Each structure stands twice: as C-alpha cells, then as structure tokens.
Amino acid sequence: MRPFKILGIQQVAVGGESKDKLRNFWVDVLGLENVGTYRSEKENVNEDILRMGKGAYAVEVDIMEPVDPTKSPKVHDPKLNHIGLWVDDIHKAVEWLSSKGVRFTPGGIRKGAGGHDVTFIHPKGNEESPLCGEGVLIELVQAPEEVIRALS
Template identity: 65%
Template sequence: MRAGSLVHYPLHRSLPPSPSASFSRTAPPTTFSRSSFASQPTSRPFRILGLQQVAIGAIDKSPLSNLWTNIFGIPQIGNYKSEKENVDEDTLQLGKKGSPFAVEVDLMMPIDAEKSPKVHVPSLNHIGLWVDDLPKAVAWMESQGVRFTPGGIRKGASGHDVTFIHPKGDEKNPIGGGGVLIELVQAPTEVIDAFTEGV
C-alpha cells in the first residue's frame, strides 16, 4: 500500500518436532492467493480498500511531531482544530505524494485535557479504513450487530464522509472494535479506481 516493496508474512510456521506431539503432518499446508479470496461469493455490499489513517494522541503533540516529522521525515500537510471535538491535530502524509494509497497520520492533542473527548486516551486513538460505499457498509454492518458511535455519517477533518465503529459492543449491538475505535471513511473515486485496477 505504501511506497516500497510489500512484505509477505507466512500463513504458517514450521514447528520443531515435539516428543509430546501426536499430530500428523501428512496433509500439505493450506495456501491462499488473492484470487481465491476474490472468487468467494459474499453478500457484503461494500469493500474495505485499505488503511486511510492512523491517529495518535498525546497531552502535548510536540514530542510526536518531533518523532514523526523530524526523525522519521514524514511531511506535515495540514492542521485541524476543533473546539467541539476538543482536538488540535497535525496531519502528516505517509507514502508517495499523490498516491491514492498514501496513509494519513494524525498527531492529536486535546485543546483542554480536562474535557471530553480525550483524544489522548488511549494514545492510539483510532485507525481509519477506506470503504467504497459507506452508506451500504453502515446499513449492512448494523444488520450484522455492529455498534456505531453516536453521530452517524458526517464530514471528517479531511472532507470525506466518515463514521465510527464503537470500541466495544453492547447488548443490542454486540460487535465492536475489540477496544479500538475504527473510523470508516468514504473513499474518493481515485482510491476506488486504483484499488479496482489492482485487483
């Protein structure tokens, strides 16, 4: 997704023989390819296209900015400030400029640390995922029991329509983000086209 070569992780590891192991290794390991996943039928009316952003919070974003901008060399492309959302954030871009698969890195601090939302708690505030059809994705996920945060679909800091999956499920909607806030972001045409061409 980012500039540079992709890293492929093995789906299984070879284990050293164990005297207590009583399993057979006669069956070959299962291997998967992108085409085998793509050919499987699904009723899911949307696609997750990739990682759109990673948002990191701190009581003071200066040390974060030093690490990500000065040490890592990732350029800042904007700033967003909202009293309502209690956030002052620097927006960085990880990846080649102009690439539809560049990843946004948001370095956030609260305007008032005593008020909510507390964008610095937890430090990894949320991740954002590109979605090709956000309204259909939300409707389908809700029908599957996914819990969303209040507010519905609205414009995000970067101008895209967004909504958030709650970190935790509840009795009515038991599926949450496993402790992680997940932002779903409506992908623009260039991201959808680039993903489709790469399939």
C-alpha cells in the same frame, strides 16, 4: 454477501498530551510531511495531519492533542487513538454493518478532518449492538474515486 469493500488503511491517529513531542518524532525524525491541521472544540481535538506515500497509496498519520485534557473525548488516551479504513460505499457499509449488530459512535456519517465522509465503529459493544472494535475505535472513510480505482 457484503455490499461494500474495505480497500485499505486510510489513516492512523496517535494522541499525546502535547503535539510537540509527536511532531518531533513523526516529522523531524521520521520525515513525514505535514499537510494540514484540524481543530474541533466539539471533538476536543487539535491535530496535525501528516502524510506518507503518494496518491491513492498515501497513508495519513494524525497526531493529536486534546483542546482540554479534562474533557471527553480524550484523544490522548489511549495513545493509539484510532485507525481509519477506506471503504468504497460508506452508506452501504453502515447499513449492512448496523443490520449485523455493529455499534457505531454517535454522530452518524459526517465530514472528517480530511474532507471525506466518515463514521466510527464504537470500541465497545452494548446489549443492542454487541459487535464492536473490541477496544479499538475504527473510522470508516469514504474513498474518493481515484482511491477506489487504485485499490480495487
């Protein structure tokens, strides 16, 4: 039996060469609220953090551009960069998934842009860890207690 539970979608991350067009569409046209920014030279990302919905049911939409488009990771390619999933126990999830052969990206569990503990399932498997996101980067995000209560 799985010792953790995926609770729901936490975020969708969309990349582009420039955030201006993304912001125009997601904020000006669709009306999402801009609730923050995040910039990391190490992760080559400059992003606006948008939100739709309220409370535990809110979903984050991160619009991202590269700090340097010639460097990796290339947050703008593919355009749908990754999806984030709320998980009730990130440590148990990583331990169990790793034991099943799931490949994670380097970096381990760390604080993400939203302040939650996060880790990423690699989009490609390898010989040692063949299970993966099959082309999709998947972020596991530790859900806070109010989200766990609301979505369990």
